[in-house]
Amino acid sequence: MAVVCDESLSEVFRLLREGAGIDPESCGLDSIAHVVRQRASASGAESPQHYLRRLLSDSAEFQELLEDIVVPETWFFRDSLAFRAVQYYLDACHSRGREKFRCLSVACSTGEEAYSLAIALRDANVEPSQLYIVGTDVSRRSLDLARHGSFSARSFRDPDAQIVALCNRWCERTGESWQVHDDLLAGVEFCWGNLAQPEFLAGEPPFDVVFCRNVLIYFHAEARRVAVRHLDRLLNPGGLLCCAAAEARIFSEAGFRSLSAEYPFAFRRQDNEVDVSATAATARQQCSETRPSQLGTVSSALPAPRYADCSVTAANRAGPGASGAHVSIGVADGTGAEASQAATLRAAQQAADSGRLDVAETLCAHVLALEPGCAEAHYLRGVVRQAQGLLDEAQESLEKALYLDPRHHQALVHMMLLAERRGNRRLAENYRRRAKQTKPMEAK
Numbered sequence: 001m002a003v004v005c006d007e008s009l010s011e012v013f014r015l016l017r018e019g020a021g022i023d024p025e026s027c028g029l030d031s032i033a034h035v036v037r038q039r040a041s042a043s044g045a046e047s048p049q050h051y052l053r054r055l056l057s058d059s060a061e062f063q064e065l066l067e068d069i070v071v072p073e074t075w076f077f078r079d080s081l082a083f084r085a086v087q088y089y090l091d092a093c094h095s096r097g098r099e100k101f102r103c104l105s106v107a108c109s110t111g112e113e114a115y116s117l118a119i120a121l122r123d124a125n126v127e128p129s130q131l132y133i134v135g136t137d138v139s140r141r142s143l144d145l146a147r148h149g150s151f152s153a154r155s156f157r158d159p160d161a162q163i164v165a166l167c168n169r170w171c172e173r174t175g176e177s178w179q180v181h182d183d184l185l186a187g188v189e190f191c192w193g194n195l196a197q198p199e200f201l202a203g204e205p206p207f208d209v210v211f212c213r214n215v216l217i218y219f220h221a222e223a224r225r226v227a228v229r230h231l232d233r234l235l236n237p238g239g240l241l242c243c244a245a246a247e248a249r250i251f252s253e254a255g256f257r258s259l260s261a262e263y264p265f266a267f268r269r270q271d272n273e274v275d276v277s278a279t280a281a282t283a284r285q286q287c288s289e290t291r292p293s294q295l296g297t298v299s300s301a302l303p304a305p306r307y308a309d310c311s312v313t314a315a316n317r318a319g320p321g322a323s324g325a326h327v328s329i330g331v332a333d334g335t336g337a338e339a340s341q342a343a344t345l346r347a348a349q350q351a352a353d354s355g356r357l358d359v360a361e362t363l364c365a366h367v368l369a370l371e372p373g374c375a376e377a378h379y380l381r382g383v384v385r386q387a388q389g390l391l392d393e394a395q396e397s398l399e400k401a402l403y404l405d406p407r408h409h410q411a412l413v414h415m416m417l418l419a420e421r422r423g424n425r426r427l428a429e430n431y432r433r434r435a436k437q438t439k440p441m442e443a444k
């Protein structure tokens, strides 16, 4: 077997960077080296230089190498709040008479994300004829599995009872695996695409919803820029983009506008001037007046909203029934310092909603300097810090909010997301349970 020396490895790393946008360090240099050694040996290469030459001249070998390096980890309703965000967006911004609702799952791996989107939208009463969902990935092996729509128990990891019920409704158990219903299968297409290359989905009309999660974390800075440009092109002016929480910073720094502070991973294009928070409240009201609607509403079998519209929440939490006696913001007829504090918090919320995180942070600090015991300000600061990628600081702020108001629903949800992000499933489950026991205030 050819011993792959450091020099040859650096060349392979360069190829991965240029060919697939992958930052070798983020995938683990040792594990890549191990894969390269295995492939060099399997291909019968006589020397490292020989294997390198083969990689450079044989795109099929490069594809095989890539297949062994990429991380295909995914499951149904992974970070399920994202699918709630889609339903929220659908309700808030989607014109109900629309003929088609186009969704794209970039780096979809074995397809669970694309099928989850299909399930979430069908669950929200979107008709199959209105739905067009495409999944793309650089891994042909993953795409083949995705097209079959047959999954093992590992693909159904979310223990939430409602998600389990939803998956059971759309997937049928056959022995040790679960098969997606034909009806769903027929509505989801899969095609190969390399997000790091200039020709990625060239000529494809834009989409209403784009999911691109847990792939940019493996990309180097320039590849991220290329990817963000593609995603910007592929998103309708009013469209919704969901990334993973750990990737949110990439999009806020690129000028995407946050959907709402409740969904730190959901964005809209900057050129859209619709105030989603306001529209959402109006849409909810319209929905309750005009059901059944042509397209879906927020009522669905997905887990009950673990959030409320934050813009409204800030004003509502101090209303009758709000927990935490010290929270005095948002009282409509408030006067003096309280009213001014409420206004500052609302401004902070708006700044956070529109992605001006530094402004939101300054305004929270201002409120807290005057009233250190304001749970809402600690909570909002935690959300802002989470969106900034400052996880320790976010946790600290959210913990303070919960110390002051142990039943603060949104703070519990964000603590759950933080714990999930850190891979602490037990803690996440603990927060999930607590959040479920606290009912979010309804938007008026």
Ligand SMILES: C[S@@+](CC[C@H](N)C(=O)[O-])C[C@H]1O[C@@H](n2cnc3c(N)ncnc32)[C@H](O)[C@@H]1O
Residues within 6 Å of the ligand: 020, 021, 070, 071, 072, 073, 074, 075, 078, 106, 107, 108, 109, 110, 113, 136, 137, 138, 139, 142, 193, 194, 195, 196, 212, 213, 214, 215
């Ligand atoms: C961890 S999975 C994410 C799956 C799914 N989006 C999720 O969040 O559960 C990462 C996926 O990114 C894909 N990927 C890596 N580099 C890519 C590239 N340059 N273009 C498209 N997909 C890529 C991998 O093949 C893999 O399927």
